[in-house]
Every structure is written in C-alpha cells, then in structure tokens.
Amino acid sequence: MDMRSVVSQTERFAAFTGVTKPSPNDRFFLVMGMTGSGKSTFIGRCTGEDVTVGHGLYSCTTSIDVFNFDCNGHKVYLIDTPGFNDTNRSDIDTLSVLATYLGASYANGVRIHGILMLHPISDNRMSGSSMRNLDMMKAMCGFASYSTLAIATTMWSEKSPLCEQREAQLLSEERFFGRFISRGATTFRHNEKGRLGSLEEITSARRIVTHLILQSEKHLPEVLELQREIIDQGKVIGETKAGIVIAGDLYKARQAHKLELKKLKQAIETEIAQKNTAHAIEMQELKVDLENQMRKAEHNKRKLEKSMRDLHKDEERAWKKKLKVLEERFFEELAAKEQELRDMEESLAEIRKDTARRAKNSRKVALELEGYEQEVDAVRGEVSEARNTYQKLSEKKGNLFNGAANGIASGLASGIISGALAGGLLCTVM
Secondary structure (H helix, E strand, O other): OOHHHHHHHHHHHHHHOOOOOOOOOOEEEEEEOOOOOOHHHHHHHHHOOOOOOOOOOOOOOOOOEEEEEEEOOEEEEEEEOOOOOEOOEOHHHHHHHHHHHHHHHHHOOOOOOEEEEEEEOOOOOOOHHHHHHHHHHHHHHOOOOOOOEEEEEEOOOOOOHHHHHHHHHHHHOHHHHHHHHOOOOEEEEOOOOOOOOOHHHHHHHHHHHHHHHHHHHHOOOOOOHHHHHHHHOOOOHHHOHHHHHHHHHHHHHHHHHHHHHHHHHHHHHHHHHOOOHHHHHHHHHHHHHHHHHHHHHHHHHHHOOOOHHHHHHHHHHHHHHHHHHHHHHHHHHHHHHHHHHHHHHHHHHHHHHHHHHHOOOOHHHHHHHHHHHHHHHHHHHHHHHHHHHHHHHHHHHHHHHHHHHHHHHHHHHHHHHHHHHHHHHHHHHO
16 A cells, blocks of 8 residues: 555645645546546546556545646646446435535635536447436536536547437437537547547547636636535535435335335235245245335435535545554554564674675675665665655644535535525615
8 A cells, every 4th residue: 555645645635625725726627427437547547647446545436536637837636526326326425425525625715617527429328327417417517607518428439420420419419418518518529539548548638628727717617506505505415406306316216115015015915815925925025125225215315414514524434434444554564564674674784794704705795785785775765754654644634624624614604694694685675
C-alpha cells in the first residue's frame, strides 16, 4: 500500500469539498454515466493515473473519487461519480453519496463548472440503466441551460452505419439526449477509432475537457438543484426532485411486492389443502424471499428520510472505518520494513568489522561494503519517508471532515436565515 497516494487522495478530496480553498483557476467537473460507460478509463487517460484500483480512502466502486491534472493553465478536478441502477448499490445509496459530498462542497463555497456524461455507443439499445442515469442527472441538475454539459459517446470501434444510426437516434430524440442538446449541451465521439491506450484516445479525452474549460470561462457555474435543495432548503433526501423519482419507484415496488405476496399466501393455502406439500414448500421459499425484498424496500424508504447532517455522519463513520483498516495495514508494512532495516544495520555492523580486518588486502571487500551501505541507506530513506507521509496524513485527516461538517453547518444555517428573512419580507409586503 502506498500511503503517499492516500495523502494525495485526501488533498484532492479536501479541495473538492472546500476544506482547502481552491484557486480561482481551478475547475471542477462531474463525470457521470452508468457503470461500464468508461468513466474511470476516461479519467485515467486525462490524468495518466490508474483510477480503477479501489484501495484508497475513496474507492471508485463505492463512493465519489477525485482526480486532478493540469490543463491549459487550470488545475482540473475530475469527480468520478457512481452510476445509478447499479446491481451492487441501490439508487438511494448512490443519491445519498452524491448528496453528501456535493452538499459539503457547495456549503464550503466550491462550485461545479461543468458535467461530462458518458454513454457507450456499443449498447444495442438505451437500457434501463442509461435511462435512469439520464433522468437522475436531470433531476439533480435542474438547469434551464445545459451549455456546460458535454455528452460523449464511448466504446467506438470503427465507424459503422449501425452505430451512426444509433447515435443519430440518441442525439435527436427528446427522451434520450435530445432534451439536453436542445438546451445547449455539446456532443462528442470519444476515441472514435477505438484505439485503446493510444495517443489518439488521450488527445480525445483532453479535447473534451478543454471544451468544458472554455465553456466555464463563458458561463458562471450553476448550483445543482440537489445542492440547493439539500443545503439551502434543508430538505431530506426523499423531498428532493431526485429523491422523489426514487421514492416513486420504491412505492411501485412495494405495491407490487404486496400484491405478489398476497397471491403467494393464497396459492400456498391452496397447495396445502390439496396436500401438495413439495410445491407448497417451494412456494414458501418464494414467500420468504419476497418478504426479504419487502423489508429491504422498507429500509430504503427510511433512508429517504435522512437529512444532510445524517448523511454526513454516515459517510464520516464509513470514512473513519476505512481509514482505520488502511492505518493497520500501513503499520504492519512499516513494522516489517523497520525490522528489515534493523537486520540490515546489524549485518552492516558485522561487515564493517570484517572489512576493517581485511581492508589492507581486499579492495573488493571495500567495494562490497560500500554497496551494502547504499542499500541500507535506501531502506533507511524508505522508512523515514513512510513515517513522514503518515505524519502528513495524520495532520490532514482531523481537518477533513471537521471542515466539511463546519461548511455544512454554516450552509444550513445560512439557508435557514435566508428562509426566515424571505418569510419576514413576504409578511411585511402582504
């Protein structure tokens, strides 16, 4: 494990959440799309980093992750977001993660300068996952204009009439990307020739980011509807526009489960009456599975009642838990490296004694001693660097969530005060 990468992640995350004040030239872009659309690969091509490894504080598979690179005089932060309709995570959990970090970021004064939506052109049809991600993005953003949105189709191989027909349909129909393009969004074919890992792919990715930078210089960053709702208006997740979409689906699922459960109970009673025990047992297993699904749906319903403070506390607990695991692993590796250093230093002391006895007769022995001393110095440097890196992380970790919490608190307070002032003004006018 490389603690330096963890420290680097913490620094980038601190910039995104506003714990450390960003520069006016910094740009923050959300990278969105369903799982498998190529978000991590795209970010990797821009930054030159391997962004698929989830061993740090913020795994791209479970939460938001932040990466940065320099482009055209700007420090660009690409925020890798989890996709909706993922088999490994409920939509409520995904929305909660987004609300937590986007809320903290907004409360601490950081603004999102643009959004990149990725979609695989290789998909034969617009899947439920794709549609859900589009619907949720619209609900989360709520923009009148989408001039700072770039839509990039990915997974091209070679130009084919079928892919081009598919693209034309996606871009023209209102139910797909047409709704955003008609309001100013720009479309791109990313890595159109499909040459993975090539200079063309890197150039393509950076060209899209450059477009977003240019757009950010023409337009002031807009506040996302989700940020305004969760911070300024103090809504719980289920009251936001994005939360209402999920709540509607949950309600439909619960009603369907209830109806199916009722039918199953009646069928089980019929099978028992007819003494068809084997079939009744099978149906009972289905009933248990359905009841489990209903309990899960009820649990998800309760999640919709969480406020920004609740979300922040949940994420802080998860963050601290993961950090504890990382620290334990780090200390194990550091202890092993320190033991290696002690053993090497003991060996070095013995070699020095032996060299002193034979130095007059052996130039070769002296050279061997010098080489071994360099090896010991290298390990000594590694141990020292590891200790210093951990010290840096210790200094930062205490401020990271405290800073985010303070920003959330002040953001909520200002929202309440603004609401009170607006209410007073209305009363006065009326």
